[in-house]
Amino acid sequence: MQQCQVIQDLEQGMLKLDIPEFRVGDTLSVHTRIVEGDKERVQIFTGTVIARRGAGLSETVAIYRVSYNTGMERIFMLHSPRIAKIERTRLGKVRRGKLYYLRGTSGKASKVKEQIKGAAAPRVLSRPVAEEISVEPAT
Secondary structure, eight states, X not given: OOHHHHHHHHHHHHOOSOOOOOOTTOEEEEEEEEXXXXXXXXXXXXXXXXXXXXXXXXXXXXXXXXXXXXXXXXXXXXXXXXXXXXXXXXXBOXXXXXXXGGGGOOGGGGOOOBOOTGGGSOOOOOOOOOOOOOOOOOO
């Protein structure tokens, strides 16, 4: 067995299976375990996904949010044991792979449109079918 295969097998056992499916532009809530002294608490960081990179155990996601007129960006390792839970709260509608342009914006310019699930289905237009009218010949 090669060394690469051994490493891949070890990493496969450490991967988390409860990570939801999300893309760049979505809004995530990341629940992080924080240890202060001998106590442990969970802190939630909610923001827009501006970048996703890596694969496997080293996959990371960059989340950006503006609070109190200050932009904050955090990079999370998705499969870290410090991550308690990840929730997708909104679906974003974007046309870019990375949203680094959000870093310098504020107010309405820093918003990402929400993608509405049911509205994207194509509409099928059909003509109303004329009812068949039986005409009897006049006698």
